[in-house]
Amino acid sequence: MSEEIPVVDLSDASSAASAEAILKGFGDFGLVYVKGHGVDIDRLHRFYDLLIALFGKPEAEKQAWARPDIWYQRGWTPPNTEQAVVAGGQPDFKECYFAAPMELDARLGLMFPEIYSENSWPEGADDFRDEYLALGRSVHQVGLDLLRVCATALDLPAEIFADGTKGGPHVTRALRYLALDESQVGGDIVWGEEHTDFNLVTLLPGGRFFDPSGQPCGRPDPDAGLYLRTRPTAAHPKGRMVHGRPPPGCIVAQVGQQLEILTGGTMLATPHVITAPKAPGYTRTAFAHFVHLHSEQRLFPHDKFLTDDVMRAYGPPVLAGTYGLKTLVDIGLAPKSALDKLGYHHYDRLADARS
Ligand SMILES: [Fe+2]
Secondary structure, three states, X not given: OHHHOOEEEHHHOOOHHHHHHHHHHHHHHOEEEEEOOOOOHHHHHHHHHHHHHHHOOOHHHHHOOEOHHHOOOOEEEOOOOOEXXXXXXXXXXXXXXXXXXXXXXXXXXXXXXXXXXXXXXOOOOHHHHHHHHHHHHHHHHHHHHHHHHHHHHOOOOOOHHHHOOOOOOOXXXXXXXXXXXXXXXXXXXXXXXXXXXXXXXXXXXXXXXXXXOOOEEOOOOOOOEEEEEOOOOOOOOOOOEEEOOOOOOOEEEEEOHHHHHHOXXXXXXXXXXXXXXXXXXXXXXEEEEEEOXXXXXXXXXXXXXXXXXXXXXXXXOEEHHHHHHHHHHHOOOOOHHHHHHHOOOOHHHHHHHHO
């Protein structure tokens, strides 16, 4: 079924074929494959060597790179930290390293200190840092190019989505899905529980499997990997689960909740799940880049898509930054107290004055 998922060729971005591919891909599957993207895939694989070396360090050393103080938005996220909202709280079987490759709006750091944090890097990992940032920037460019194709295909001004991302809290995560042991294989442990991404658009330039001895290898189980759920229809009220198997060299691009909201549901935030191979000992590295709206952007459907149903479904309007804060609480990375910031938070002043 995966051949149904359209391919957008960015070397031919302004063609009718690209517009058609993105409308069908983002509209029905919430996903397209991207070719002609200009990202150096060999470089990505060299980066994975650096990532594996880093994740191979002792646990105690890695703990020093974890940043619970900024909700793990930079540095190392230990396994079992994050959980999908709908999945009933099963933590994901992965470890990650977060960094922001693009320049952030420094002013926003005052209001959202955690999600606009400076990057933090392990000592002596200069190659890792440089490769990480260079790859992140190059993948970000693909996101902007796709957003232009998307806007044009919807008969909106070409820059409308891309402009809304300038200075936003874009973040990249380099991750490793962990090895299952004999007793876990075939059970209900998945590498990433079914969820939708909360950003604007997500880029996945391809992962790499490692065998139990740590050597790079091909796909150990043809059924393992990314599955997405298509838009529900009368014939398939739960949608269909489609295995994402991009053609070689292609990048996967997924619609996030923000793009679904801006388009009043015309584009679909893809529910997706990462299943583990049915063989013990295999791991997989991946690189995911999340393009976000700038935190002061209003998150509400464009006028073009407004109907009563759409307003009911996507109202009330909120800012992208407050929406993000709420989501980080929902997925277990930020404390519930973070929500106090979304209303007046100076009641203490009156209490102090009266005492
Ligand atoms: Fe995701």
